[in-house]
Amino acid sequence: MTKTFHEFVAHRSPALSRTAYLLTGDHHLAEDLLQSALAKTYQHWRRIRSGDPDAYVRRVMYHHQVSWWRRRRLAERLDPEPSDQPGDDHSDTTALRLTLAAALRQLTPRQRAVVVLRFYEDLTETQVAEVLGCSVGTVKRHGHDAVRRLRAIAPQLVDPAAERIPR
Structure with a gap:
């Protein structure tokens, strides 16, 4: 039904x-x-x-x-630490969210869409391509460029343990 x-x-x-x-x-x-x-x-x-x-x-x-x-x-540039918030929040989770939000705002709209659909909505590359009306290769390119740019903008988002190649 x-x-x-x-x-x-x-x-x-x-x-x-x-x-x-x-x-x-x-x-x-x-x-x-x-x-x-x-x-x-x-x-x-x-x-x-x-x-x-x-x-x-x-x-x-x-x-x-x-x-x-x-x-x-x-191009909207927001201060990563808004001054109008009362008091300091020392929570690691809050800091990570603010960092991620600021980093996402620095991506192009298409890169941001690919990142959100791939990693937040957990869609496959094929599903993202269907939603965005483009090819899977375009999704892969935008995803690769976005992740590379996020690593440059906010290296603290990258888990160093995940970067190591096991020997």
């Missing part, structure tokens, strides 16, 4: 919201992006409800994000 659009939104919104945040790097923009994607999804719900509506929403979010980015073309 196919679920209703309301059930889909209630069940999948938290995960889709996190994906939207990773694509935009901003909570307010992520909310706007998800709302736009869900509005478009609702228009086509009868056609896509029996398939994979998650993939459809992710594809719409990606395409909307690229369109917004192309219109804006403003």
Whole structure:
């Protein structure tokens, strides 16, 4: 039995919201992006409800994000340690999240999309290629470039133990 659009939104919104945040790097923009994607999804719900509506929403979010980015073309540079937060948080997890968020904002929108879809959404390269409407080779190239750039931007994200080759 196919679920209703309301059930889909209630069940999948938290995960889709996190994906939207990773694509935009901003909570307010992520909310706007998800709302736009869900509005478009609702228009086509009868056609896509029996398939994979998650993939459809992710594809719409990606395409909307690229369109917004192309219109804006403003490189947003945020301070990695916002000064408006009360007190210092010495949690390693929080520091890692801030570092990762700042590093992701420095990737191109397509590189960021590949990283989010591959490593956060845990999609295969083939699935990412379908969502982004490109070839698997393009996904591999953007993924490789993104990881190389992330290593240069934020070397503290790389686990030194994972880098060692066993002898």
